[in-house]
Amino acid sequence: MQTPDAIDRLFVPRGEERPRPPLILAPMAGVTDLPFRSLARRFGADWTVSEMISSQAMIRHVPKCAKLALADEGDAPLTVQIAGADPAAMAEAARMQAGLGVRVIDINMGCPVKKIVSTGAGAALLRNETLAARVMESVARAVSIPVTVKIRLGWDAATRNGIAIARLAEASGMRCITVHGRTRAQMYEGQADWEAVAEIKSRLRIPVIGNGDVRSPEQALELWRCSGVDGIMIGRAALGRPWIFREIAHYLTTGRHLAPPTLEERAALIEAHYHVMLEHHGPRTGHLLGRKHVSWFTRGLPGGAALRESLNRTPTPEAVTPLLRAFFEPLLQARAA
Numbered sequence: 540m541q542t543p544d545a546i547d548r549l550f551v552p553r554g555e556e557r558p559r560p561p562l563i564l565a566p567m568a569g570v571t572d573l574p575f576r577s578l579a580r581r582f583g584a585d586w587t588v589s590e591m592i593s594s595q596a597m598i599r600h601v602p603k604c605a606k607l608a609l610a611d612e613g614d615a616p617l618t619v620q621i622a623g624a625d626p627a628a629m630a631e632a633a634r635m636q637a638g639l640g641v642r643v644i645d646i647n648m649g650c651p652v653k654k655i656v657s658t659g660a661g662a663a664l665l666r667n668e669t670l671a672a673r674v675m676e677s678v679a680r681a682v683s684i685p686v687t688v689k690i691r692l693g694w695d696a697a698t699r700n701g702i703a704i705a706r707l708a709e710a711s712g713m714r715c716i717t718v719h720g721r722t723r724a725q726m727y728e729g730q731a732d733w734e735a736v737a738e739i740k741s742r743l744r745i746p747v748i749g750n751g752d753v754r755s756p757e758q759a760l761e762l763w764r765c766s767g768v769d770g771i772m773i774g775r776a777a778l779g780r781p782w783i784f785r786e787i788a789h790y791l792t793t794g795r796h797l798a799p800p801t802l803e804e805r806a807a808l809i810e811a812h813y814h815v816m817l818e819h820h821g822p823r824t825g826h827l828l829g830r831k832h833v834s835w836f837t838r839g840l841p842g843g844a845a846l847r848e849s850l851n852r853t854p855t856p857e858a859v860t861p862l863l864r865a866f867f868e869p870l871l872q873a874r875a876a
């Protein structure tokens with residue numbers, strides 16, 4: 540028997556009891572860098588995926604690509620998502636990543652943005668089943684590490700071919716498939732269709748990960764119950780709330796809610812994360828990306844909107860720690876009183 544690889548280890552074999560499905564941080568461009576993936580891991584994410592990286596940029600050795608695929612030991616198995624529509628370039632990019640120690644390659648077939656779909660990549664591949672199959676086969680043949688794919692339900696309401704694409708994925712050697720329960724035309728609007736995700740799950744033998752609009756432990760349980768998916772992927776709900784993974788894990792295994800971090804913990808966490816962003820990306824980019832996280836972390840807190848306004852007017856990092864402390868101090872005092 541072959542030694543289990545990264546994908547085997549994530550999913551329990553068919554028929555075996557499992558306490559809960561693995562919880563996965565969704566790939567998000569401009570968000571799921573190493574600092575945020577590490578944070579999600581710390582709070583219970585079982586798997587993370589790099590943000591989408593263009594296969595063409597990767598094979599041209601654009602320096603930014605290497606940073607997007609960076610990982611540390613806590614972020615294993617390192618999974619890099621590649622995007623593109625040229626089977627040979629996708630294979631080459633996958634080979635390069637495997638050579639660099641990446642453990643799983645994920646193919647992007649869901650990105651809805653114009654810049655990507657106009658090149659035939661991302662969700663545009665859903666409209667061209669022949670090319671989609673060639674891309675998947677070409678990547679799967681190029682590397683010995685597992686290859687997975689992330690799709691949407693189809694291009695638009697009139698062409699919901701998610702089941703056909705999922706079957707092609709299985710036949711092309713994909714080891715697991717993530718289904719975001721929306722069409723490309725929906726972008727991020729409307730409600731994710733979990734019944735359609737369930738339908739795809741029921742037709743495949745490979746593990747199926749359900750994705751779209753899971754924002755609470757109860758919703759995670761509902762998606763799991765209604766579809767029997769093998770994994771649950773969470774994106775936007777983890778922004779400013781990376782502890783959602785441990786909250787869901789606790790709820791799925793005990794049926795009880797876990798208390799969220801205290802205000803002190805949140806204050807310390809966001810300050811530390813902002814500084815990790817500066818270290819990782821350098822002061823300029825680190826500041827720009829780091830303040831997005833500050834905004835997410837302070838959503839819903841009294842005075843959060845004013846803090847976000849001040850942050851947006853702050854061009855350099857020096858003022859950020861004093862701003863954060865001035866924001867949290869009165870809140871902490873009010874809690875203590």
Ligand SMILES: Cc1cc2nc3c(=O)[nH]c(=O)nc-3n(C[C@H](O)[C@H](O)[C@H](O)COP(=O)(O)O)c2cc1C
Binds near residue numbers: 566568750774
């Ligand atoms: C800011 C942002 C960036 C995203 N970037 C990617 C990406 O690079 N690759 C990808 O497959 N999906 C990407 N997505 C889609 C998410 O992975 C996920 O499928 C979607 O947000 C639905 O899940 P959610 O409702 O839990 O957020 C992105 C989503 C957002 C909000």
